[in-house]
Amino acid sequence: MEILAFGVQADEKPLIEQAFAGRHDVHCLDVFLTEDTAPIAADHEIVSSSVNADLNAEVLRILAAGGTRMIAQRSTGFNNIDLDVARELGLTVARVSYYSPYSVAEFAWTLAMAVNRRIVRAANRTRDFDFRLDGLMGRDFRGRTAGVLGTGKIGEAFTRIAHGFGMELLGWDVAENPACRELGMTYVDRDTLLAQSDLISLHVPLLPSTHHLIDAAALAHVKHDAVLVNSSRGGLIDTDALVGALRTGRLAGVGLDVYEAEAGLFFLDKSLEVVEDDTLARLVTFPNVVVTSHQAYYTRDAVAQIIDATVRNVDDYLAGRRSENVLVPDAQA
Template sequence: MEVLAFGVQADEKPLIEKAFAGRHQVHCTEVFLTRDTAPMAAGYEAISTSVNARLDADVLQTLAVGGTAMIAQRSTGFNNIDLPVAERLGLTVARVSYYSPYSVAEFAWALAMAVNRRVVRAANRTRDFDFRLDGLMGRDLRGRTAGVVGTGKIGEAFTRIAHGFGMRLLGWDLAPNPACTALGMEYVAKDELLAAADLVSLHVPLVPDTHHLLDATGLRAMKDDAILVNSSRGGLIDSGALVGELRKGRFLGVGLDVYEAEAGLFFLDKSVEGIDDDTLARLVTFPNVLVTSHQAYYTEDAVDQIAETTARNIEDYAAGRRSENVLVPAAPAG
């Protein structure tokens, strides 16, 4: 079977080709799947998409008309796919339900440490041979409180690192993670966590119940000098409300690897044409905010696992097998 993989970054292409070798022939394109590019999939029974593709009803309809029957998304999240429409059209949809949780957890800590110790500002200064320390003071994390919102695999990995720093651990989730409890984590209500934490890190999926989990009220509940990190999904934070709080001079630092309107921006070079997203443009101007373009997962280890699972998902589809990665099963024969 020939497979078309959309939105493939240069670094991940060899890993995807390696994973598909001996299984199916994969054609990689850096073009992202959109309404305009969906006709490129015509004739391909299976395609693979990236997390920033927008698979709405129009895109799915175009794919189905063109002969596509299987969509293998290279991510854990799937909030970008209209699953009821996919099911109605008889499209099989699969995701990567697991990859290295350490990739995201470690990057979340990279963001936290960078904004706490003003690493970007310091690096920019020294490039100009400005070696002053004014405005670069951070603070020790040992003895302070880490609030982990979502304690699944990634949240647990983040918690283990926080424990290594010697931090007090607060958690919020639907159910406690025994591994986090064993590290001394105390599970509390979300509002209590936000009010007490010196560092808040988000590790929950984006579903209707978690959209704008941190809205204006939640952000106001946080300490004025707290650090906020989001390496999960942009829609967890009300970006406009965050700008409002930052304009008041709040928060020691904010590290964002995701943004709620990142589709069509992240993974692309907009340095020449610029962007028309006023909220994101304002966010990156704050000296205590660090924005990266959804790269927390982007390690050789994690991408290798993602590519391998994606190839296996398509192999399972071709063989008529169903795994835990399938979100929408194949339409019944006849």
């Protein structure tokens, strides 16, 4: 069986090929799965997609018409897949329900520290042999308050690091995490968390109920000198509202590894092109904003776990087995 894998990064390719060796042939493509590239999958029963694939209704119909019967997505999030249409077409869709939460939690802290201590500005200065400290003053996180929106596996890992820094802990979630409680976390409503936190980090999935969780009204509650970090999903933040808040001087800094309109931009080299996204273009001009391209998960440990889970998903499909990773048909069916 030949599997067609879309959106494979150069660092991932040897890991994917090694994982499938002796099981199935795998053909890795660096292009993402979209309406334009979906016809490439013709005559491939199994395709593997990346987090930035656009598996809308039309893409799924093209895949199904070409003979695809199984989609193995190499990510936890699946808001990019029209699951209802996949179900109608009889496609099996599986994801990776778990990989190292430390990869994302540690990167969220990397962003927080880079923003707070002005690391990017300092590094750019020293490249020009400018060793002044003007404008580089940060704050101790110890003794201040960390607000964690979403206290699942990644949120818990972020909380443990915050506890190690000696921070006060506030949490918001639909269900409390006993492990976070044991660390001293107090659960409060969203607006209270935003109003009292010096560092705010987002670790919730993107759902209709969480879309633009941080909007203009929410930002109005945030401290003027707070640091906001998002390493989860771009759609959690209303970016236009965020730009508006930054223009008024609200927020000491922002660290973003995700962006709500990142599809078609992130993971690609746009350095020689004119980027037409005015919101993103304005966002990256703020000196207290650090934007990275959805790389929080990108450690050898996490990627290896993602690939191993993808291999198991393919094996399960071929053997007619179900697991917690199967989204369509429903895992409990």
